[in-house]
Each structure stands twice: as C-alpha cells, then as structure tokens.
Amino acid sequence: MKSEPIWKAWFAKHGAKLLLFARQQARNPYDAEDLVQEAFVRIWRLYGHTGEVAPGLVYRAIRRLAIDWARSLDRRALREQKTYLDAPLSSAFQRSLETDERQQALLRAVDRLPDEQKEVLTLKIWGELTFDEISRTLDLSMNTVASRYRYALSKLKEWVPEELESPPKERQTK
Amino acid sequence: MNEFEDLEKDLRNLSPKTPTVHFSSRIEEALGDSGGMAFRRVSEEQAPKSQSSKLLPFALTLGAGLGIAAVWVMLSSFNLDSPAPAEEFAEQPTLKPIYPSDEDQSPVHGVTLRELEILSGMPVDGWMDPQTSERFLQRVDEGVVERPDGVPVRRVRYDFMDDTLWLHPESDLRIRSSTPRQEFHFIELELY
Numbered sequence: 001m002k003s004e005p006i007w008k009a010w011f012a013k014h015g016a017k018l019l020l021f022a023r024q025q026a027r028n029p030y031d032a033e034d035l036v037q038e039a040f041v042r043i044w045r046l047y048g049h050t051g052e053v054a055p056g057l058v059y060r061a062i063r064r065l066a067i068d069w070a071r072s073l074d075r076r077a078l079r080e081q082k083t084y085l086d087a088p089l090s091s092a093f094q095r096s097l098e099t100d101e102r103q104q105a106l107l108r109a110v111d112r113l114p115d116e117q118k119e120v121l122t123l124k125i126w127g128e129l130t131f132d133e134i135s136r137t138l139d140l141s142m143n144t145v146a147s148r149y150r151y152a153l154s155k156l157k158e159w160v161p162e163e164l165e166s167p168p169k170e171r172q173t174k
Numbered sequence: 175m176n177e178f179e180d181l182e183k184d185l186r187n188l189s190p191k192t193p194t195v196h197f198s199s200r201i202e203e204a205l206g207d208s209g210g211m212a213f214r215r216v217s218e219e220q221a222p223k224s225q226s227s228k229l230l231p232f233a234l235t236l237g238a239g240l241g242i243a244a245v246w247v248m249l250s251s252f253n254l255d256s257p258a259p260a261e262e263f264a265e266q267p268t269l270k271p272i273y274p275s276d277e278d279q280s281p282v283h284g285v286t287l288r289e290l291e292i293l294s295g296m297p298v299d300g301w302m303d304p305q306t307s308e309r310f311l312q313r314v315d316e317g318v319v320e321r322p323d324g325v326p327v328r329r330v331r332y333d334f335m336d337d338t339l340w341l342h343p344e345s346d347l348r349i350r351s352s353t354p355r356q357e358f359h360f361i362e363l364e365l366y
Contacts, residue, residue, distance in 0.1 A: 036193075
C-alpha cells in the first residue's frame with residue numbers, strides 16, 4: 001500500500017501560487033524561495049499534524065516575514081539588489097509556444113499595475129483567497145482590498161487592447 | 175453579470191511557474207520530522223487496476239483454502255475413529271472480516287473507516303473545510319535587549335490565538351482547536 005506525506009500534495013497544489021506572491025514581497029527570486037520555505041515550514045510545524053493547512057496562514061506568514069527581513073537588511077544590501085527590483089512579475093509565469101498574443105499582452109499589462117494592486121490581484125486570482133482572507137493577509141480593510149482589485153481589473157481592461165495594438169517595449173528598443 | 179468575468183477568466187488561465195525539484199527537496203529537508211507527521215494513502219479511485227490485481231491473489235488463496243477445508247470436512251465425516259471432530263473445529267480461531275477497500279481510505283493505519291467512525295463516535299464524511307482565524311490578544315513591550323552583534327533593539331512580543339473550526343453540517347457537530355502563538359519583533363534603535 002503506497003503512502004506519501006500530505007505536505008507534498010499540499011505543496012504541489014499551492015507552491016507555485018505562494019512563490020508568485022513571495023516574488024512580490026521579496027527583492028529577488030532567491031529571497032522569494034527562502035521566504036516560502038521559512039513560512040511554510042513554520043506553519044506546517046504548527047498545523048501539519050491536522051493534515052490540512054489553510055493557505056491563508058502561509059500567505060500571511062510570508063508577508064510578515066518579508067516585513068521583518070526588509071527591516072533587517074542594511075541599505076547597502078538594498079542597493080546591491082536593486083537590479084532585481086526591475087524583474088517584472090510576468091517573468092514568474094510559465095511561458096510556452098502556446099502562450100498567445102493576448103496572454104502576452106495581459107502579462108505586460110499586469111506588469112504596469114502599481115505594486116499594491118498587483119499584490120491584491122495575485123492573492124485573488126492565483127491565490128484564490130477571499131477578500132476577507134486577503135484583508136487579513138495584507139492587514140488592510142476589506143473595502144480597500146476590494147477597491148484595489150476593481151481598480152486593477154479596470155486598468156487591465158483598458159491596457160490590454162493598448163498592449164495588443166502597440167508592440168512590446170523590447171521590440172521598440174531594438 | 176460581472177463586467178470583468180472574461181478578464182478574470184483570462185488571468186486564471188495564466189499559470190505561475192511551478193517550484194523546481196531542487197526547491198521541493200530543500201523544503202523536505204527543512205521540514206525534517208515535521209514532514210512525516212501526516213500521511214495520505216493512495217485511494218482506490220486513484221489506482222483501480224492495481225487494487226484489483228492485489229485482490230486477485232487474495233481471492234485465489236481464499237478459494238483454495240475453502241476448497242481444502244471442504245474436502246477435509248468431508249473426509250473427517252467418514253472417519254469414525256476420529257474423536258469429536260466438531261470440538262476440534264470449535265477450537266479454530268475465527269477469522270476477522272477484512273475490508274481492504276475501506277481500510278485504504280482510512281487516515282489511521284490498521285483501523286478501517288467503519289471502525290474509526292464507531293470508536294470516535296463521529297462521522298467520517300461530510301466535514302466542511304476547516305475555518306481558521308487569528309485573534310490578537312496583546313502587545314507587550316519587553317524593553318531594550320542586545321542582539322548577538324551588539325546592536326541594541328527593542329523587543330516587542332505579540333500574543334495571538336490561532337483558532338481552527340471544523341464543521342459537520344449534517345450532525346451540527348463542531349470541533350474547535352485553539353493554539354496560542356507568540357511573535358517577537360525586534361525594532362532597531364537609532365544610535366547617536
């Protein structure tokens with residue numbers, strides 16, 4: 001009879017979403033992995049025995065750890081890692097030959113969103129959290145969360161046709 | 175109808191990159207013993223073929239055993255010299271019923287779902303997803319302490335209570351678990 005630790009199935013389901021959120025909280029992809037590892041291990045040690053852990057707990061732990069870590073980093077380290085800040089969120093998505101033009105335009109539009117709207121959009125769309133869970137994760141009111149989400153969608157609706165019409169920036173620079 | 179419905183659908187079609195195998199190994203290593211606290215078994219639905227192939231030898235063995243037993247009973251009934259054959263059979267231990275498919279889904283090794291339900295006095299199926307909440311209890315300023323690198327910091331303790339609630343709508347059964355948690359925040363102090 002085959003058995004496997006529950007955390008593996010849990011992580012297979014939520015790992016990619018957690019990493020995506022952590023990418024927005026961290027300064028580089030390596031820090032993002034460290035954040036997810038630290039947060040997930042902490043929460044799993046507390047609640048893993050139940051066999052099921054609410055993803056909202058891990059998102060919240062990632063957020064709080066990111067704040068703590070940001071405080072502990074000195075300014076020099078911040079300067080050195082500045083280059084990573086320019087890495088767009090779209091680079092954290094799977095790209096394949098099948099990724100059509102509209103999806104690429106959508107990703108470029110997502111990159112243009114302000115960070116606070118991207119954060120809410122990530123938790124709502126890919127993290128599949130409710131507004132209530134997002135408000136607790138980000139320590140914001142539910143109204144703020146809902147309006148940021150709505151603003152983000154309005155902008156995307158406006159920007160995607162623009163992105164489809166105009167060529168991507170990379171091509172322009174060439 | 176939601177004006178952003180199509181847009182939300184398009185966004186959901188975008189998949190974040192999956193964690194690398196190396197990263198998953200790192201998590202496994204960091205979890206240590208905690209990773210082995212809860213296991214799941216591969217259910218019958220996930221491996222229907224392997225289950226039937228596993229049951230086949232069992233069924234054959236059981237059939238052969240019953241056949242031999244039947245022949246032995248017949249031969250024994252003809253042997254008049256044999257003393258009290260019925261008593262010999264009475265001493266044979268009774269076989270416990272086996273529910274292989276039921277046991278497969280049980281979270282506790284060696285205990286079937288039916289047994290688990292009887293022993294715990296609670297239904298096994300029909301539970302809703304657990305609801306979790308966090309209650310902030312208090313914030314305690316523990317004063318200035320010195321970090322190992324000699325930098326003075328203010329240590330602030332936050333006390334929380336994490337609640338988990340399991341609901342079984344059919345029987346209106348509720349299980350609440352409350353776990354206290356402490357978080358320490360270190361606030362760096364400006365040096366003049």
